[in-house]
Amino acid sequence: xxxxxxxxxxxxxxxxxxxxxxxxxxxxxxxxxxxxxxxxxxxxxxxxxxxxxxxxxxxxxxxxxxxxxxxxxxxxxxxxxxxxxxxxxxxxxxxxxxxxxxxxxxxxxxxxxxxxxxxxxxxxxxxxxxxxxxxxxxxxxxxxxxxxxxxxxx
Amino acid sequence: xxxxxxxxxxxxxxxxxxxxxxxxxxxxxxxxxxxxxxxxxxxxxxxxxxxxxxxxxxxxxxxxxxxxxxxxxxxxxxxxxxxxxxxxxxxxxxxxxxxxxxxxxxxxxxxxxxxxxxxxxxxxxxxxxxxxxxxxxxxxxxxxxxxxxxxxxxxxxxxxxxxxxxxxxxxxxxxxxxxxxxxxxxxxxxxxxxxxxxxxxxxxxxxxxxxxxxxxxxxxxxxxxxxxxxxxxxxxxxxxxxxxxxxxxxxxxxxxxxxxxxxxxxxxxxxxxxxxxxxxx
Numbered sequence: 001x002x003x004x005x006x007x008x009x010x011x012x013x014x015x016x017x018x019x020x021x022x023x024x025x026x027x028x029x030x031x032x033x034x035x036x037x038x039x040x041x042x043x044x045x046x047x048x049x050x051x052x053x054x055x056x057x058x059x060x061x062x063x064x065x066x067x068x069x070x071x072x073x074x075x076x077x078x079x080x081x082x083x084x085x086x087x088x089x090x091x092x093x094x095x096x097x098x099x100x101x102x103x104x105x106x107x108x109x110x111x112x113x114x115x116x117x118x119x120x121x122x123x124x125x126x127x128x129x130x131x132x133x134x135x136x137x138x139x140x141x142x143x144x145x146x147x148x149x150x151x152x153x154x
Numbered sequence: 155x156x157x158x159x160x161x162x163x164x165x166x167x168x169x170x171x172x173x174x175x176x177x178x179x180x181x182x183x184x185x186x187x188x189x190x191x192x193x194x195x196x197x198x199x200x201x202x203x204x205x206x207x208x209x210x211x212x213x214x215x216x217x218x219x220x221x222x223x224x225x226x227x228x229x230x231x232x233x234x235x236x237x238x239x240x241x242x243x244x245x246x247x248x249x250x251x252x253x254x255x256x257x258x259x260x261x262x263x264x265x266x267x268x269x270x271x272x273x274x275x276x277x278x279x280x281x282x283x284x285x286x287x288x289x290x291x292x293x294x295x296x297x298x299x300x301x302x303x304x305x306x307x308x309x310x311x312x313x314x315x316x317x318x319x320x321x322x323x324x325x326x327x328x329x330x331x332x333x334x335x336x337x338x339x340x341x342x343x344x345x346x347x348x349x350x351x352x353x354x355x356x357x358x359x360x361x362x363x364x365x366x367x368x369x370x371x372x373x374x375x376x377x378x379x380x381x382x383x384x385x386x387x388x389x390x391x392x393x394x395x396x397x398x399x400x401x402x403x404x405x406x407x408x409x410x411x412x413x414x415x416x417x418x419x420x421x422x423x424x425x426x427x428x429x430x431x432x433x434x435x
Contacts, residue, residue, distance in 0.1 A: 058364065063312065063364070063367070064364050064367045092360060092364070094360065094427060097381075097383075097427055098427065099360035099426070099427035099428060099429075100360070100429075101269070101357065101358050101360060101428065103268070103269055
């Protein structure tokens with residue numbers, strides 16, 4: 001009786017695990033749309049890139065709460081697409097006790113190029129962070145949907 | 155309804171008490187301020203301290219909602235825990251501090267637009283002159299390695315710049331570090347002190363959280379941060395690191411006893427990891 005109950009329970013549990021998997025496999029929806037990309041480039045005054053630096057992004061409508069975050073590559077670069085909120089976006093870049101905050105005004109037009117630096121003199125490493133409008137990411141919309149499957153967004 | 159009346163009463167009391175405390179302190183120093191003093195190393199009149207403590211006790215649960223700005227000073231964990239392996243000085247000494255006194259003055263929080271980037275000595279914006287001087291022991295810190303200096307009422311806004319000066323105290327020294335240095339079998343008691351005055355014009359605080367946002371219902375805090383590794387260097391950093399190239403290390407003081415040093419060229423002052431423009435006064 002007990003073994004029977006365990007088998008039933010195990011079968012029900014396995015079915016529960018499998019059900020979502022099958023649902024996912026039928027519904028893959030990938031959308032890509034045109035968007036302005038921003039490239040951040042962080043480096044020291046020596047030319048050494050701020051590799052693998054932490055980047056935290058703050059949106060204009062809630063500047064005290066991180067909107068997003070990322071990590072620069074080994075060349076000190078990070079590319080991303082911002083939201084639609086107009087105003088001042090802020091970017092905090094930190095690595096090994098060094099840090100800089102840079103800002104970018106987003107309006108109706110394309111973002112302006114801004115370069116920020118901080119620190120001075122010997123004993124501090126000058127940080128330079130450039131933010132540039134980098135062009136468009138994606139030129140079309142793509143939808144992949146498995147034939148016969150359900151729409152995942154439904 | 156009762157709670158609202160109680161809060162209104164507390165609000166009225168707190169608003170009236172804070173200028174009184176500040177005025178008493180200002181009277182002692184020959185200046186007026188609206189600061190609530192939290193830490194003064196015994197340099198405040200006993201009666202003023204009583205008033206300050208009474209105000210803090212009454213307003214403790216309310217100050218968070220009062221639109222206030224609290225200022226802290228920190229020497230980070232290097233002040234409270236010392237230089238321990240692998241974070242030894244650049245020349246391999248372990249340091250244990252028994253006292254690090256620093257005196258801060260001319261403290262001003264700023265709302266700047268566009269944001270001040272620490273690229274010069276002058277900050278343009280809306281200024282909130284806080285107070286000073288304050289002498290604090292950075293080893294006597296809370297669990298976050300911070301020493302609370304004072305709390306002031308502040309208008310809503312983002313305080314994204316901070317200026318302050320490191321100035322000599324009554325004994326003539328702006329920064330004094332006392333402790334014991336150890337290397338191999340050597341144990342060296344030391345007192346290092348500087349009489350220099352240094353002005354700092356700092357950008358926005360940089361750290362794990364973004365600071366300085368005061369609203370009608372919430373307070374905020376800011377921090378003066380002294381990076382002691384800019385004085386002693388770090389063994390876990392490359393010898394060619396800019397900080398290590400500038401730092402003294404401990405060898406120049408290894409004879410022990412009292413030594414005086416200059417802060418000229420050393421950038422100890424920060425706001426978290428944010429930078430400051432430094433000018434010798």
